[in-house]
Amino acid sequence: MKNEVNRAQWAKTKYALGIDLGGTGTKFGLVNDEGKVLRWNSIPTQQYPEIDEYCDVLCDGMRRLVADEGLTMADIVGIGCGAPNANFYSGCIEQAPNLPWKGIVPFAKLISERMGVKCTITNDANAAAQGEMIYGSARGMKNFIVITLGTGVGSGIVIDGKLLYGHDGFAGELGHCKIDHSGNGRLCGCGQKGCIEAYASATGVARTAKEIVTSTTQPTLLRQVADIDHITSKDVFDAAEKGDLVAKEIFDYTGRLLGEKLADFVHFSSPEAIILFGGLTKSGHWIMDPIREALDANLMPIWKGKIPVSISVLKDSDAAILGASSLAW
Amino acid sequence: MKNEVNRAQWAKTKYALGIDLGGTGTKFGLVNDEGKVLRWNSIPTQQYPEIDEYCDVLCDGMRRLVADEGLTMADIVGIGCGAPNANFYSGCIEQAPNLPWKGIVPFAKLISERMGVKCTITNDANAAAQGEMIYGSARGMKNFIVITLGTGVGSGIVIDGKLLYGHDGFAGELGHCKIDHSGNGRLCGCGQKGCIEAYASATGVARTAKEIVTSTTQPTLLRQVADIDHITSKDVFDAAEKGDLVAKEIFDYTGRLLGEKLADFVHFSSPEAIILFGGLTKSGHWIMDPIREALDANLMPIWKGKIPVSISVLKDSDAAILGASSLAW
Numbered sequence: 001m002k003n004e005v006n007r008a009q010w011a012k013t014k015y016a017l018g019i020d021l022g023g024t025g026t027k028f029g030l031v032n033d034e035g036k037v038l039r040w041n042s043i044p045t046q047q048y049p050e051i052d053e054y055c056d057v058l059c060d061g062m063r064r065l066v067a068d069e070g071l072t073m074a075d076i077v078g079i080g081c082g083a084p085n086a087n088f089y090s091g092c093i094e095q096a097p098n099l100p101w102k103g104i105v106p107f108a109k110l111i112s113e114r115m116g117v118k119c120t121i122t123n124d125a126n127a128a129a130q131g132e133m134i135y136g137s138a139r140g141m142k143n144f145i146v147i148t149l150g151t152g153v154g155s156g157i158v159i160d161g162k163l164l165y166g167h168d169g170f171a172g173e174l175g176h177c178k179i180d181h182s183g184n185g186r187l188c189g190c191g192q193k194g195c196i197e198a199y200a201s202a203t204g205v206a207r208t209a210k211e212i213v214t215s216t217t218q219p220t221l222l223r224q225v226a227d228i229d230h231i232t233s234k235d236v237f238d239a240a241e242k243g244d245l246v247a248k249e250i251f252d253y254t255g256r257l258l259g260e261k262l263a264d265f266v267h268f269s270s271p272e273a274i275i276l277f278g279g280l281t282k283s284g285h286w287i288m289d290p291i292r293e294a295l296d297a298n299l300m301p302i303w304k305g306k307i308p309v310s311i312s313v314l315k316d317s318d319a320a321i322l323g324a325s326s327l328a329w
Numbered sequence: 330m331k332n333e334v335n336r337a338q339w340a341k342t343k344y345a346l347g348i349d350l351g352g353t354g355t356k357f358g359l360v361n362d363e364g365k366v367l368r369w370n371s372i373p374t375q376q377y378p379e380i381d382e383y384c385d386v387l388c389d390g391m392r393r394l395v396a397d398e399g400l401t402m403a404d405i406v407g408i409g410c411g412a413p414n415a416n417f418y419s420g421c422i423e424q425a426p427n428l429p430w431k432g433i434v435p436f437a438k439l440i441s442e443r444m445g446v447k448c449t450i451t452n453d454a455n456a457a458a459q460g461e462m463i464y465g466s467a468r469g470m471k472n473f474i475v476i477t478l479g480t481g482v483g484s485g486i487v488i489d490g491k492l493l494y495g496h497d498g499f500a501g502e503l504g505h506c507k508i509d510h511s512g513n514g515r516l517c518g519c520g521q522k523g524c525i526e527a528y529a530s531a532t533g534v535a536r537t538a539k540e541i542v543t544s545t546t547q548p549t550l551l552r553q554v555a556d557i558d559h560i561t562s563k564d565v566f567d568a569a570e571k572g573d574l575v576a577k578e579i580f581d582y583t584g585r586l587l588g589e590k591l592a593d594f595v596h597f598s599s600p601e602a603i604i605l606f607g608g609l610t611k612s613g614h615w616i617m618d619p620i621r622e623a624l625d626a627n628l629m630p631i632w633k634g635k636i637p638v639s640i641s642v643l644k645d646s647d648a649a650i651l652g653a654s655s656l657a658w
Binding site: 165269298 | 414423424471472486488489491493494495496497498499500501502503505506507510519520521589592593594596597598599600601627629630631632
């Protein structure tokens with residue numbers, strides 16, 4: 001009996017579960033206190049229109065990871081989750097445009113009840129920023145911004161070494177700053193028109209590509225993509241690599257829009273660095289060069305050339321899980 | 330002797346000097362620890378192209394306030410100064426576009442040496458935010474943004490009850506976020522083109538008015554202003570009050586631009602409120618209505634209708650001095 005108590009106490013600082021809840025898929029992993037993802041798995045988020053069923057499947061999956069590692073739930077100190085529109089203060093996912101569950105979902109409570117340990121949630125980009133600060137490019141930094149460029153555009157803002165939550169827990173919705181105020185901008189998942197998310201996400205790049213292919217006659221390799229409705233930013237990257245000028249223009253356009261907005265963010269919080277994360281960063285210099293150029297072109301003289309923009313050095317599959325799990329420690 | 334020591338110790342929490350260093354004039358005042366400006370005076374900033382002469386005149390003026398109140402410098406706990414482009418960390422005013430002194434001016438040191446007490450400086454808008462937090466509309470708030478609308482557009486951002494300084498002390502340069510990225514926007518004092526400051530400051534409103542009067546034939550009372558080169562936002566206000574449609578359009582245009590940018594700022598830091606301060610706010614509902622409308626029209630659903638924008642309740646002549654002096658306590 002005594003041994004069991006000791007083992008539980010010792011294990012208390014040893015393992016956590018991390019959940020990276022995305023619009024398309026949910027990845028979850030078992031992490032040790034050295035920041036190693038020991039085991040992970042995933043489920044397709046969109047396949048569960050009922051939140052209860054989703055939670056059941058997710059929790060079954062997490063319990064399996066724990067069991068497969070030869071552990072019990074008593075070894076797990078907590079669960080951290082990064083999710084779109086997750087509120088750190090309330091533990092709820094609130095009106096997330098890219099998730100199947102509408103309204104206010106008391107996600108932390110639903111998971112805590114099923115698993116018997118505390119679940120803490122935050123914005124997915126906040127989780128990524130936390131991951132960068134503890135394990136990634138932002139180690140040692142106290143002021144930086146992480147922008148996630150995936151299905152959407154998310155942001156995690158660190159100020160004086162702490163995640164910025166703001167008055168209500170929702171600070172850092174930079175993807176919903178508008179680049180087009182005309183009222184004719186692209187419809188965003190949030191219900192607004194003209195948000196940067198509708199242009200500078202991986203999805204936004206695909207939309208730009210589709211617009212050009214369907215509404216112009218410009219010659220481009222992108223016309224060879226079999227199903228134009230499912231063109232991806234990867235297709236645009238492949239075309240750019242083959243010297244396609246339209247593909248290059250798409251990245252120039254996207255990077256310029258993003259760089260212009262990043263300049264605004266620098267004027268706000270004066271970060272030491274900006275770190276980009278997510279699918280679109282795989283386009284490398286095609287997207288990074290125009291971003292950096294537009295950033296510098298739009299900064300006040302005191303910051304010109306001084307704000308590095310880099311791509312996360314964390315392994316994609318690990319970073320979000322690690323960042324989420326770090327909420328649990 | 331003992332009495333004198335006691336008196337000095339007691340006085341240590343009793344008086345401070347506050348300097349509001351602006352592009353046009355510099356106001357300075359003697360403040361007690363109840364937040365009352367006991368005496369104040371001002372000098373014309375632009376009249377002193379040499380920083381040493383400026384400091385001499387300013388310090389003479391401050392010493393006179395102290396003497397006139399029957400005090401000595403031993404009664405003064407410190408000096409706080411709000412100035413454009415002032416760096417809290419370094420104590421320097423760095424490359425301020427609207428001031429006569431170029432390059433890097435070690436202002437805090439110059440004043441401390443002359444006065445024999447510590448001088449602390451910060452961005453003028455940060456000083457205003459500090460004043461709002463201690464004496465004004467933001468009492469009890471931990472997350473809010475103050476925007477100053479005067480010669481320029483400044484910003485003081487409070488996060489978790491503390492002024493935001495960022496990595497290098499320059500955070501909160503919101504006036505230099507661009508509203509026009511075309512390269513053909515209005516030239517701003519910072520050297521960039523298209524900054525919000527060039528449109529939504531009191532000066533920006535005057536520029537818009539002048540542009541309309543000189544480049545269109547629209548009938549407007551503004552044409553009666555004797556010297557169009559010196560038209561002011563007050564002239565535009567007076568015209569609006571008399572029912573002038575062009576004047577109303579100018580405020581609608583200015584307020585819309587400002588409201589759109591304020592929405593970006595809310596997406597960044599999720600403040601409890603936004604407080605406006607400075608000359609342009611005297612235009613009252615003419616400017617406030619379009620600001621509030623554009624703000625709400627550009628916010629994500631979670632914030633719509635929830636972010637109050639108000640005008641500072643502090644007396645203009647006092648607020649900046651009070652805010653600056655509060656750095657000294």
